[in-house]
Amino acid sequence: MTAMPPYAAMLGLNRLGNLICMPFGPHLIGTPGRLHGGAVAGLMEIAANMTARDAIGDLEAALKPVNVTVDYLREGVLEDTHAEAFIMRLGRRVVNVRVEAWQADRGRLIAAARLNLLIVKPAPATRLTS
Amino acid sequence: MTDPVADEGARMHRLVDRFMSAVPHLQALGIGYVQNGANWAELRMPYAPQLVAYPETGVIASGAVFSLMDSAAGFSVFVTMGRFEPHATLDLRCDYLRPARPGKAVIGRAECYKMTRRVAFVRGIAHDGDPGHPIAHVAGTFMLTGAK
Numbered sequence: 001m002t003a004m005p006p007y008a009a010m011l012g013l014n015r016l017g018n019l020i021c022m023p024f025g026p027h028l029i030g031t032p033g034r035l036h037g038g039a040v041a042g043l044m045e046i047a048a049n050m051t052a053r054d055a056i057g058d059l060e061a062a063l064k065p066v067n068v069t070v071d072y073l074r075e076g077v078l079e080d081t082h083a084e085a086f087i088m089r090l091g092r093r094v095v096n097v098r099v100e101a102w103q104a105d106r107g108r109l110i111a112a113a114r115l116n117l118l119i120v121k122p123a124p125a126t127r128l129t130s
Numbered sequence: 131m132t133d134p135v136a137d138e139g140a141r142m143h144r145l146v147d148r149f150m151s152a153v154p155h156l157q158a159l160g161i162g163y164v165q166n167g168a169n170w171a172e173l174r175m176p177y178a179p180q181l182v183a184y185p186e187t188g189v190i191a192s193g194a195v196f197s198l199m200d201s202a203a204g205f206s207v208f209v210t211m212g213r214f215e216p217h218a219t220l221d222l223r224c225d226y227l228r229p230a231r232p233g234k235a236v237i238g239r240a241e242c243y244k245m246t247r248r249v250a251f252v253r254g255i256a257h258d259g260d261p262g263h264p265i266a267h268v269a270g271t272f273m274l275t276g277a278k
């Protein structure tokens with residue numbers, strides 16, 4: 001496991017196998033009694049990136065977000081939030097990812113997201129054939 | 131003599147300022163109010179080390195830009211209604227057009243271009259200095275949860 005980047009650390013995320021957990025903290029609150037939708041979106045983007053990176057397996061490849069669409073299904077209450085991402089298709093240039101987020105009950109999703117990530121591979125090194 | 135338009139603007143400015151300072155996640159991201167019109171709102175997120183997603187380049191996380199735009203969109207609904215009524219994001223799509231330049235504050239401007247009794251439709255852009263060269267584009271909807 002690689003270290004979480006500063007933004008993920010600010011959200012307080014930690015990884016448990018395929019899942020990412022965002023333990024509740026007061027810095028995640030939006031309106032009184034509810035999580036900010038942006039924090040949930042941030043969690044889901046990072047879950048998507050992590051799962052896509054694992055699927056690609058190429059440590060040299062970079063992932064660039066093209067877009068994300070978030071459906072908010074239920075309000076996020078002041079509890080721990082979990083997310084899991086699923087690869088819809090892993091292509092050569094793009095990886096299409098779906099993400100689910102829930103709190104106490106995995107069967108009651110609070111948000112679902114869809115992301116398209118661009119796979120950017122470094123130019124192949126010139127082979128020396130002497 | 132008082133100018134009713136300026137008074138209304140100042141009243142809204144105070145309301146939005148007070149409301150925003152009570153939102154912990156906006157405080158965590160450093161997001162502040164800039165200005166608003168009858169149906170749009172503009173917020174600002176200064177560059178900060180805790181927003182970075184790519185330490186090797188210093189580029190901030192797309193998730194932070196999403197939070198900024200979700201908030202700007204929510205405030206555009208708020209100013210369009212002219213009063214605070216509970217509303218919740220139904221969906222929001224964000225296209226990331228290019229990375230934000232490291233060190234630059236990001237401005238998020240969103241407008242509520244259509245309001246029905248129960249649904250508000252929003253769109254907006256994020257830029258880091260030049261609105262003609264945006265870093266992100268958003269479109270989404272909010273449910274007015276207080277509507278009968």
